[in-house]
Amino acid sequence: DGGITQSPKYLFRKEGQNVTLSCEQNLNHDAMYWYRQDPGQGLRLIYYSQIVNDFQKGDIAEGYSVSREKKESFPLTVTSAQKNPTAFYLCASRFQETQYFGPGTRLLVL
Amino acid sequence: GDSVTQMEGPVTLSEEAFLTINCTYTATGYPSLFWYVQYPGEGLQLLLKATKADDKGSNKGFEATYRKETTSFHLEKGSVQVSDSAVYFCALSDEAGGTSYGKLTFGQGTILTVHP
Numbered sequence: 681d682g683g684i685t686q687s688p689k690y691l692f693r694k695e696g697q698n699v700t701l702s703c704e705q706n707l708n709h710d711a712m713y714w715y716r717q718d719p720g721q722g723l724r725l726i727y728y729s730q731i732v733n734d735f736q737k738g739d740i741a742e743g744y745s746v747s748r749e750k751k752e753s754f755p756l757t758v759t760s761a762q763k764n765p766t767a768f769y770l771c772a773s774r775f776q777e778t779q780y781f782g783p784g785t786r787l788l789v790l
Numbered sequence: 791g792d793s794v795t796q797m798e799g800p801v802t803l804s805e806e807a808f809l810t811i812n813c814t815y816t817a818t819g820y821p822s823l824f825w826y827v828q829y830p831g832e833g834l835q836l837l838l839k840a841t842k843a844d845d846k847g848s849n850k851g852f853e854a855t856y857r858k859e860t861t862s863f864h865l866e867k868g869s870v871q872v873s874d875s876a877v878y879f880c881a882l883s884d885e886a887g888g889t890s891y892g893k894l895t896f897g898q899g900t901i902l903t904v905h906p
Contacts, residue, residue: 721900728893777883781826
């Protein structure tokens with residue numbers, strides 16, 4: 681069953697803590713993306729990767745980091761430098777012109 | 791830069807009513823256009839798309855036509871159901887390849903509520 685999985689569904693972060701959100705796909709797509717969604721707003725691009733071992737900053741990369749060591753995986757780390765991390769985070773992969781999304785991770789601050 | 795503007799919501803309709811959600815865009819080149827739907831607590835699902843001018847995307851009774859002359863991609867459905875209640879996002883993708891990277895630019899979303 682092909683698709684994109686994100687884990688965990690909910691994540692809690694304490695002050696000063698780094699947390700990592702998982703994104704895995706078995707669609708054999710080269711390009712992957714991370715978006716942030718805030719209430720009542722559209723999605724904003726955090727980072728993207730067009731190929732393994734390569735990634736670029738999107739529109740709101742400050743306070744975030746990523747890695748792309750495997751084609752299937754594109755984890756996002758929310759660092760302590762991100763002062764307002766509470767949001768819904770969505771991962772996507774792209775085939776031709778279309779992006780396909782995972783179910784999302786909701787990050788909350790304790 | 792690229793931008794997408796959706797009609798302001800929320801939109802509330804009775805079952806079997808006609809739906810239109812307006813979407814206009816600003817972009818250079820020849821973007822692809824999309825409608826995504828998001829149900830509460832879930833990720834985005836692709837509803838339909840169009841990749842060139844005058845193309846019509848359709849799925850599950852929803853339709854949208856890529857109008858380059860009016861830079862629009864309005865979403866329509868002839869008879870909505872309660873199960874259509876969700877948030878709808880219009881988006882455009884710049885051309886992937888070369889210096890582009892297939893970035894999606896989203897509208898702010900339109901909340902649709904359908905009552906029985």
